[in-house]
Amino acid sequence: MSSSAANAPASTPSVHNFINGSYVAGVRTFDKVSPVDGSLVSQVQEAGRETVDEAVKAARRALDGGWGRMSVADRARLLRRVADRIEERFDDFVAAEVADTGKPEAMARALDVARAHANFRSFADTISATGLDSFLTETADGGRALNYAVRGPLGVVAVIVPWNLPLLLLTWKVAPALACGNAVVVKPSEETPATATLLGEVMAEAGVPDGVYNVVHGFGPDSAGECLTTHPGIDGVTFTGESKTGSAIMRAVAPLVRPVSFELGGKNAAVVFSDADLERTVDGLARSVFTNTGQVCLCTERVYIQREVFDDVAAGLTERAEALRLGRPEDPATTTGPLISQAHREKVLSYAALARQEGATELTGGGIPAMGGDLDGGAWMQPTLWTGLDNSARTLREEVFGPVAALVPFDTEEEAVALANDTDYGLASCVWTSNLERGHRVAQRMRVGMSWVNTWYLRDLRSPFGGSGLSGIGREGGAHSLHFYTQPTNVCVQL
Numbered sequence: 057m058s059s060s061a062a063n064a065p066a067s068t069p070s071v072h073n074f075i076n077g078s079y080v081a082g083v084r085t086f087d088k089v090s091p092v093d094g095s096l097v098s099q100v101q102e103a104g105r106e107t108v109d110e111a112v113k114a115a116r117r118a119l120d121g122g123w124g125r126m127s128v129a130d131r132a133r134l135l136r137r138v139a140d141r142i143e144e145r146f147d148d149f150v151a152a153e154v155a156d157t158g159k160p161e162a163m164a165r166a167l168d169v170a171r172a173h174a175n176f177r178s179f180a181d182t183i184s185a186t187g188l189d190s191f192l193t194e195t196a197d198g199g200r201a202l203n204y205a206v207r208g209p210l211g212v213v214a215v216i217v218p219w220n221l222p223l224l225l226l227t228w229k230v231a232p233a234l235a236c237g238n239a240v241v242v243k244p245s246e247e248t249p250a251t252a253t254l255l256g257e258v259m260a261e262a263g264v265p266d267g268v269y270n271v272v273h274g275f276g277p278d279s280a281g282e283c284l285t286t287h288p289g290i291d292g293v294t295f296t297g298e299s300k301t302g303s304a305i306m307r308a309v310a311p312l313v314r315p316v317s318f319e320l321g322g323k324n325a326a327v328v329f330s331d332a333d334l335e336r337t338v339d340g341l342a343r344s345v346f347t348n349t350g351q352v353c354l355c356t357e358r359v360y361i362q363r364e365v366f367d368d369v370a371a372g373l374t375e376r377a378e379a380l381r382l383g384r385p386e387d388p389a390t391t392t393g394p395l396i397s398q399a400h401r402e403k404v405l406s407y408a409a410l411a412r413q414e415g416a417t418e419l420t421g422g423g424i425p426a427m428g429g430d431l432d433g434g435a436w437m438q439p440t441l442w443t444g445l446d447n448s449a450r451t452l453r454e455e456v457f458g459p460v461a462a463l464v465p466f467d468t469e470e471e472a473v474a475l476a477n478d479t480d481y482g483l484a485s486c487v488w489t490s491n492l493e494r495g496h497r498v499a500q501r502m503r504v505g506m507s508w509v510n511t512w513y514l515r516d517l518r519s520p521f522g523g524s525g526l527s528g529i530g531r532e533g534g535a536h537s538l539h540f541y542t543q544p545t546n547v548c549v550q551l
């Protein structure tokens with residue numbers, strides 16, 4: 057993203073902040089360029105400190121104006137209306153997400169936008185089915201008391217999200233926050249401002265009161281992100297993004313001791329045993345390494361393969377990598393889009409160079425593909441596989457967030473578990489085996505939040521999602537989300 061193009065054509069869309077039910081300008085604009093070919097997608101209104109202040113105050117007014125006390129049935133009904141409206145405007149959301157991210161249109165349909173309405177329905181169901189915790193207490197003197205905890209909203213919640221699955225990750229947080237009666241101020245990534253903004257229209261169309269859902273645009277440090285996290289009017293921060301940004305946000309909220317929920321980076325391992333169904337495994341591995349050009353926090357970047365099948369798995373995965381079709385989002389044959397930006401491609405290419413310095417052999421990829429024509433102005437990167445690295449290499453320790461993985465052999469189950477767990481991250485893993493006992497055993501020994509067996513990124517929105525170590529703080533999903541987005545008051549009544 058560059059600074060504002062003074063000569064942008066008059067037809068260039070302008071993306072505004074959404075505050076108290078209206079679209080408002082910011083303090084300056086910045087350009088959003090397409091990762092497909094470098095063309096200008098939109099000009100974005102950057103929120104300044106005062107714009108963010110307006111958004112936080114609008115959220116507080118909405119909360120105090122009755123939203124926080126609306127009946128659960130009414131709130132759930134509104135969330136379902138939002139879901140319906142997203143479905144009715146499905147193509148608009150797909151177009152906006154694809155323009156910002158460059159991802160294949162088929163993927164935006166099947167994953168990003170499909171999950172957006174599913175998120176609202178799932179949390180409408182969860183909040184409708186949730187009861188109160190209660191205890192009948194017997195005291196030493198023979199008395200009895202009833203303890204029960206009522207849950208109120210956390211308050212004004214800051215929602216800060218990244219660019220890889222913009223609408224999916226945003227709605228994964230906004231849906232439970234609203235279900236619990238909070239008002240939100242959302243800060244989407246500067247790379248992907250469009251769908252969060254469009255969601256403002258949908259909220260209004262669905263009848264969500266003004267001020268409940270607000271959007272401010274901009275960057276992190278010295279911009280909308282920092283203005284939001286340092287604002288004394290927020291009651292908590294839910295954040296998805298890089299671990300080092302999580303650390304900066306923790307420092308920002310420390311003076312006022314605000315709660316945080318963090319879904320951060322990963323350096324996820326796959327473990328392939330020699331008894332696995334190799335065709336299915338290689339298909340699953342290819343998906344886990346290359347989905348969304350490797351830009352999913354759950355993507356596999358370390359593949360540990362039992363030595364007997366190492367060559368077969370490496371050959372199969374290389375074949376799958378070379379069969380990927382990089383291309384325009386609207387082409388139905390496209391499997392793989394560009395990276396999000398030139399800056400991000402520089403980072404991923406620097407890891408390709410580092411891997412070579414660290415002694416890697418490239419099975420495939422490692423550079424920039426010749427796309428031809430205007431696509432050469434995009435942020436394209438070849439799917440890349442390495443061998444010859446071990447766990448001491450930086451390439452195996454640091455999150456790259458691109459279409460890359462290192463393949464490493466192992467001999468025993470013990471060794472595989474130790475290698476997979478030898479990381480500062482703790483987000484996700486997948487284990488491939490036809491021995492079900494081993495599948496359960498190894499999956500449970502992975503120090504991660506999500507441990508898949510013979511699959512990857514298969515989601516049930518009621519299950520806990522999140523990570524430990526550098527991968528995050530807390531879990532969201534189903535009742536876990538409700539815990540973060542509410543605060544309990546325990547009532548004790550002497551009987």
Ligand SMILES: NC(=O)c1ccc[n+]([C@@H]2O[C@H](COP(=O)([O-])OP(=O)(O)OC[C@H]3O[C@@H](n4cnc5c(N)ncnc54)[C@H](O)[C@@H]3O)[C@@H](O)[C@H]2O)c1
Nearest residue numbers: 217218219244245275276281282297298301319320321353
């Ligand atoms: N664990 C998960 O569920 C999950 C999901 C998706 C992405 N991620 C992680 O996200 C990263 C990629 O996304 P990214 O590059 O957009 O992450 P990022 O941390 O750079 O940015 C995320 C968001 O934080 C904002 N931000 C940046 N600095 C800030 C600051 N100091 N204060 C407040 N806000 C700030 C950004 O503007 C953006 O909106 C990867 O590390 C990936 O693993 C994790």
Ligand SMILES: O=C/C=C/C=C(\O)C(=O)O
Nearest residue numbers: 220228351352353354515
């Ligand atoms: O890039 C990270 C993906 C996170 C996915 C989810 O939060 C989800 O599927 O709910």
